[in-house]
Amino acid sequence: MFNRRTFGLFGTIALGALLASPAMAKCTITRTGTVDVIGNAFPVIDHIAKAMQACANSGLTVNVKVTDKARVETEQAFAAGTSPFEVAHVSNGVLVNLLAKGQLQPMTDLVNKYKAQYKLEDRMLVTVGNEVYGIAFMANAQHLFYRKDALEKAGVQPPKTYPELLAALPKLKAAGFETPFTAAYKTGWDIATEFTNIYLGDGGEFFAPGTAMPAFNNAKAVAALDTMNKLKGFMSPNALALATADVTTAFQQGQAAMGILWASRAAAMDDDKVSKVVNQIEFAAAPAVTAGGKPSNAIWWDAFVMPKQMDGDREAAFLVMMEGISEDTMKSGMTLTNWLRSGFQPNRHSKGVAETINANAAMWPDEPYFSLAHAALGKAASDVLAGTKPAAQALADAEREYIQTAKERGFIK
Amino acid sequence: MPFRTFLGFVLPSAVAMLMLIALPLAGVVYLSLWNSYTKTNFVETTVRTPVGTRVERRPVAELDAAGNPVIVREWYGSRNFETVLGTANLAEAWERDRTVAAGGQPASAWQRFRALFRDVTNVKFWGALEFTLLYTAVTTPIILALGFLIALGVNSVVRELKGVLIFASLLPFIVTPVVGSLSIKWLFLDNAIITVWLEQLGFGKIYFMQNAFTTRLLIILVGIWKATPFVFIVLYAGLQTVPSETREAAIIDGANRWQTIRYVIIPHLMPLFVFVTLIHLMDAYRVFEPILVFSGGQGADSLQHLTYKILSDEQNFHKASAAALLMVLGILVLLIPLIIKTYKDQRRAFA
Numbered sequence: 131m132f133n134r135r136t137f138g139l140f141g142t143i144a145l146g147a148l149l150a151s152p153a154m155a156k157c158t159i160t161r162t163g164t165v166d167v168i169g170n171a172f173p174v175i176d177h178i179a180k181a182m183q184a185c186a187n188s189g190l191t192v193n194v195k196v197t198d199k200a201r202v203e204t205e206q207a208f209a210a211g212t213s214p215f216e217v218a219h220v221s222n223g224v225l226v227n228l229l230a231k232g233q234l235q236p237m238t239d240l241v242n243k244y245k246a247q248y249k250l251e252d253r254m255l256v257t258v259g260n261e262v263y264g265i266a267f268m269a270n271a272q273h274l275f276y277r278k279d280a281l282e283k284a285g286v287q288p289p290k291t292y293p294e295l296l297a298a299l300p301k302l303k304a305a306g307f308e309t310p311f312t313a314a315y316k317t318g319w320d321i322a323t324e325f326t327n328i329y330l331g332d333g334g335e336f337f338a339p340g341t342a343m344p345a346f347n348n349a350k351a352v353a354a355l356d357t358m359n360k361l362k363g364f365m366s367p368n369a370l371a372l373a374t375a376d377v378t379t380a381f382q383q384g385q386a387a388m389g390i391l392w393a394s395r396a397a398a399m400d401d402d403k404v405s406k407v408v409n410q411i412e413f414a415a416a417p418a419v420t421a422g423g424k425p426s427n428a429i430w431w432d433a434f435v436m437p438k439q440m441d442g443d444r445e446a447a448f449l450v451m452m453e454g455i456s457e458d459t460m461k462s463g464m465t466l467t468n469w470l471r472s473g474f475q476p477n478r479h480s481k482g483v484a485e486t487i488n489a490n491a492a493m494w495p496d497e498p499y500f501s502l503a504h505a506a507l508g509k510a511a512s513d514v515l516a517g518t519k520p521a522a523q524a525l526a527d528a529e530r531e532y533i534q535t536a537k538e539r540g541f542i543k
Numbered sequence: 544m545p546f547r548t549f550l551g552f553v554l555p556s557a558v559a560m561l562m563l564i565a566l567p568l569a570g571v572v573y574l575s576l577w578n579s580y581t582k583t584n585f586v587e588t589t590v591r592t593p594v595g596t597r598v599e600r601r602p603v604a605e606l607d608a609a610g611n612p613v614i615v616r617e618w619y620g621s622r623n624f625e626t627v628l629g630t631a632n633l634a635e636a637w638e639r640d641r642t643v644a645a646g647g648q649p650a651s652a653w654q655r656f657r658a659l660f661r662d663v664t665n666v667k668f669w670g671a672l673e674f675t676l677l678y679t680a681v682t683t684p685i686i687l688a689l690g691f692l693i694a695l696g697v698n699s700v701v702r703e704l705k706g707v708l709i710f711a712s713l714l715p716f717i718v719t720p721v722v723g724s725l726s727i728k729w730l731f732l733d734n735a736i737i738t739v740w741l742e743q744l745g746f747g748k749i750y751f752m753q754n755a756f757t758t759r760l761l762i763i764l765v766g767i768w769k770a771t772p773f774v775f776i777v778l779y780a781g782l783q784t785v786p787s788e789t790r791e792a793a794i795i796d797g798a799n800r801w802q803t804i805r806y807v808i809i810p811h812l813m814p815l816f817v818f819v820t821l822i823h824l825m826d827a828y829r830v831f832e833p834i835l836v837f838s839g840g841q842g843a844d845s846l847q848h849l850t851y852k853i854l855s856d857e858q859n860f861h862k863a864s865a866a867a868l869l870m871v872l873g874i875l876v877l878l879i880p881l882i883i884k885t886y887k888d889q890r891r892a893f894a
Contacts, residue, residue, distance in 0.1 A: 202855040209858070222592065227858075231581040232604030232612025257591040258603075266593045309733065317839030318852075340585065340600040366733045370841050371752035376732060385734060431593045438611075470593055493594045498583070498602055505856035509667075512841045516754070519665075527665070534626060535857050540580035540615060541602060 157181070157453045161446035162189035167454075168207070169219035170200040170432075172394045174268065174467040178219075181459040182450050192450055198375075208233040213437035216447035222431050222494055223501065225256065225264055230498030235436040236261035240448045248452045254470050256433055264433035267455040268467045271491070272327060272390050272427050273482035274414045275399070277407065280305065280387040292328070292357050292417045292426065295388065299364040302387045311364040312380045312389035315515065316373045321358075322508030324390065328354040330492040331426025332419040342499045342541035344532050346507070347525040355514045355521045357419075362515050370512055381411060390416060390427070396479035397465050413482035415489050425486050428494040431470070499541040506531040568871075575623050575864035582613040623865035627853075629666030636662035668866070671844040672873070674759065678845070679827040679877070682766045686823060687816065689767065690774025695804070697775075698782045709779070716772035727765055728836050755842030762833040762843050770826065774819045781815040782808070814888075821881050828874050846870040 167182055169175040179194040186192040195215075197203065204218045208228055220228065228234050241250060241262045256264035276288055281298075284305040289295035295311075302310035314320035329336075334350040337343060362369050366380070378395045380386045382405040398404070399411040416427035434451045436444065453459070460469045468474070468483045476484055510528035513519040519527070536542040583602035590597050604612040625631070641658050644650035650658070664670040697708045718726075730737045731751040742748055751761045785808055793803045809816075831847040834840065840848060850870065854863040 205855075205858055230583055230602050230604055232606065253593050255591065256593075258588060269593060317841035318856075320839075342602070367750035367753035368733060371728070371732075371758070371837055371839070376728075380733065383734060429594055493592075496590075496592075502857060505852075508856075509840070512839070516841050535859070538578055538580070538626075538859055538862065539857070540582065 157185035159185045159187075159190060159446065159449045159453065161443055161449060163443045163446050164191040164193070165217065165442070165447045165450045166215045167192070167194040167217040167219070167450065168200050168204055168215045169194065169196050170221070171196050171198045172392075173397060174394060174463060175219060177463040177466050178454040178459060181456070181462075182454040185450050185453050190446065204228075208437045208439075211439060213440045216436060216440050216442055216444070217451045218435055218437070220264070220433060220435055221270070222433070222496060225433055225435060226496045226498050227501055228435065229258065229263060233438050234263045235438045235440070235444070236263060237265075237436060237444075237448060238262045240445065241265075244448070244452060249457055249471070250452075251470070251472060264435045265451065265455065266431045266433040267470055268394075268432050269470060269483055269487065270393050270430040270432060270468065271416075271483050271486045272323070272392050273416045273425070273486055274388065275381060275386075275391050275396070275411055275482075276388045276414070277384075277386075277410055278412045279410050280307065284387075288412070288414055289388070289417050291421050291423070292419055295417050296357075296360055298388070299361075303364065305387075307385070307387045309364065309366040309380075309385060310387040311361055312366065312372065312377050312386035313361070313391070314372055314374045314377050315358070315362065315365065315369045315512075316376075317370050317512035318508045319504070320373055320508075321370070321511045321515070322504045324358065325351075325354055325507055325511045326495070326504065327390070327416060327427045328357055328419065330428055330495075331416065331424055333424075336495055336500060336503055337497060342497070342536050344503060344529050344536075346503065347529045351525055352521045353419075355511060355524075358511065359515055370516060382406060393480070393483045394467055396482065397467075400479075413479065415482060415485035415491065425489050425491045427486055428492050429483075429487060430494050499536050499539065502535045502539065502541075503528075503532045506535070571864045571867060574861050575868055576619060576861075578617045578619045578623070578859075578861050580615055582615050619861065623862045624869065626862060627668050627849075627866045627869060629668055632666045633663065633669075636666075667840075667844065667849055668846070668869070671840075671846045671849045674843045675828060675830065675845045675847075675873075677759070678763060678766060678830050678843075679824060681763050682770060682827050683820060683823055685767050686770045686774050687820065689771045690819070691778050691812075693771065693775045694778040694782055697779060709776075712775050713772045715768050716776075725836055727761075727768075727833075731761060752837055758838045758842040762830070762837055765833045765837075766827065766830060770823055774823070777815055777819050778812060781812045785811050817881060817884065821878065824877050824881070825874055828870070828877060846873065 165182075165185075167179070169179065175196055179196055182194050183192050200219065201221075201224055204215070204220060204224060205227065207213045207215050208218070209231070225234070238261050241255065244250070250265065254266050255262045256266055274288070280302060281288060284298070284301045286298040286301055287294075289298055299310050313324055315324060329346070329351055332350045332354060334348070334354070335345050338345050366372065366385075372380075374392060374395065377386075377389060377391050378398055381389065381391065381399060382401075384406045393413070396411075396413055400408050402408050415425035418424060419426055434455065436447060436451075440447075457471060457473060460471055460473065464475060465477050465479055468476075468480045474480075506528040509531070510519075510524035513527075514521050514524045533542060582605040584605055585600045586603045587598060588601050588603055590599070590601070607613050636659060639658075639662065641650055641655045644654050664673050693712055697705060697712065700708060729735055732738070733750070738749055738751070749757075751757050789807055789811075790803060793807050798806065829847045830845045831851065834843060834845045834848040835851070838844070840852065846866070847870065850863050850866040853859055853866055857863075
């Protein structure tokens with residue numbers, strides 16, 4: 131009998147074979163063995179998965195697991211004696227954690243060997259000291275999505291700041307949008323990420339420089355929570371349950387007029403199979419906290435990495451990774467994401483990220499202890515928005531929680 | 544029975560229990576008493592990423608001679624348990640002065656109790672325990688009653704319909720929990736099928752995930768939907784074993800339908816009721832998927848979800864082990880009355 135995992139794998143492989151588009155170039159890896167890949171579930175990763183699966187032949191098995199629990203699974207897998215995955219797709223936030231735990235494998239030798247063949251560009255290489263630990267392939271950011279038609283009808287300009295956004299929302303409500311604003315405010319990771327965006331946009335610091343001591347319990351954090359509370363007033367009352375997929379659906383179903391969402395979801399707005407708002411959504415950098423300020427969002431990038439502890443052929447794994455992010459894969463999926471290769475042709479979906487980068491938005495915090503602060507803040511922000519705690523108490527609780535966890539992980543002595 | 548024969552019967556299951564239950568449990572106990580982390584030092588490091596190159600002081604893993612990261616192991620004893628239980632916060636909550644209410648007048652005993660309760664459930668473990676117990680207490684009687692009613696209903700329909708009805712009743716039980724919860728979330732979100740349908744029926748727009756009350760209600764409803772088929776199928780099987788002589792005798796004695804159920808069927812099914820209660824208490828206490836999908840812990844948290852959060856957010860399997868052990872302890876406490884009852888029944892049966 132098949133267990134669920136094998137069944138899922140067979141299903142993915144079969145589906146991959148069925149859907150492999152003729153535009154996909156042939157993969158001609160001659161190495162043998164098995165390569166297991168894990169990746170986060172969003173449109174471009176499905177596309178990359180197909181390119182990787184095209185490398186499978188009689189001697190080489192390629193399994194790609196695409197799941198929205200990839201972050202948790204990857205961190206567990208890389209900590210294991212021998213990782214069950216030879217290649218993982220991670221965001222910058224996860225990469226720094228794995229790096230600080232010494233769980234990433236340097237691939238400098240392989241990069242040097244294949245750099246020319248796969249046209250690897252310097253800015254794709256994530257380098258610490260002299261070693262390459264990751265191959266980045268796309269930039270991502272959460273930014274403003276808005277309905278051009280609705281804003282024009284309500285006589286509202288696309289907002290450049292949060293005060294402008296908050297002033298526009300009542301007008302959109304009057305124009306018939308019951309819940310004009312949307313964003314992923316789900317308790318935990320999602321709401322902490324929104325808090326981080328607004329707090330960073332206000333120039334907020336999370337840590338005392340050069341140490342792991344917290345510095346986020348301050349007036350800017352209270353102000354960020356206050357902005358979020360005001361925004362929540364224009365969101366669905368289910369706000370604290372809305373994850374990224376739910377926000378995507380809210381836009382596609384025409385329920386929201388403005389919102390903050392991942393750039394990697396922009397192409398899905400124009401997918402006429404699931405979207406009622408094809409070509410009506412426009413994209414821009416996130417609003418600033420104050421006029422003339424930086425956009426309130428952070429630049430992310432995604433990369434492929436290999437675990438330090440693995441068995442199997444590391445060269446085969448590296449080559450499958452290379453095929454997944456090759457120039458050909460980019461060309462057949464140009465509109466799916468913001469590729470980092472210089473051959474990338476920006477399109478209307480990449481406008482939000484381009485504006486974010488041009489405006490010099492903050493980089494997503496990359497201290498390896500940031501995920502601990504982020505987890506504590508996810509609870510705090512949710513408690514404040516649910517009305518169970520005042521901001522000051524929630525932030526004090528988060529600070530205490532963070533110090534405890536950072537001590538346990540050896541970052542604070 | 545010769546000892547060798549006895550061993551032949553018992554040894555395989557004893558070995559399986561040792562390997563699959565005792566050893567992992569011992570492992571979890573061992574883990575919970577320690578703490579470990581990768582040793583890092585703050586070093587001036589050059590980092591090059593797609594966003595640019597920076598030179599800064601950041602923690603870098605210390606490597607040993609073989610190039611592997613150095614892992615620090617510390618004996619923690621009961622410290623992980625204390626952290627999960629929030630003993631320091633509890634002590635503070637206990638000592639906090641609550642004699643004056645918000646308005647300035649002396650606080651009533653009820654107000655003082657509520658403030659203390661709020662402070663205690665603010666500690667994640669106790670907050671999670673509160674909802675876990677509530678969920679267990681509310682769902683158990685409801686699924687017993689519902690499952691029994693469905694079993695009686697299916698048992699009395701004509702033979703041709705039984706197969707279809709049994710299949711339909713078992714469906715929620717077959718659906719994978721996370722898939723079940725996700726699809727239910729999509730039924731209950733804004734403008735989803737059920738919310739639109741309720742609106743058309745005149746109930747107005749209902750937002751099921753808007754506050755603690757509605758979220759808890761939804762999670763409990765999903766739990767009932769999910770667990771009732773299990774009770775149904777066990778009791779339905781039990782109904783097939785009710786001896787027809789007893790039932791006919793009851794009818795001849797003039798018992799009506801209710802009396803037959805009350806005095807013949809329920810006593811006959813009692814061991815099965817105890818069995819499903821036991822299993823459901825353990826299942827309900829481990830409620831996880833609906834929490835993960837609907838609330839993320841806001842308004843309704845569970846001990847299983849708390850353990851998962853410690854593992855996934857903090858990557859701390861020592862503290863997560865401590866949380867898991869505290870949870871197992873709770874299940875044991877819940878099951879004590881039922882275990883005692885089973886033990887007494889067994890002794891009576893063999894006496």
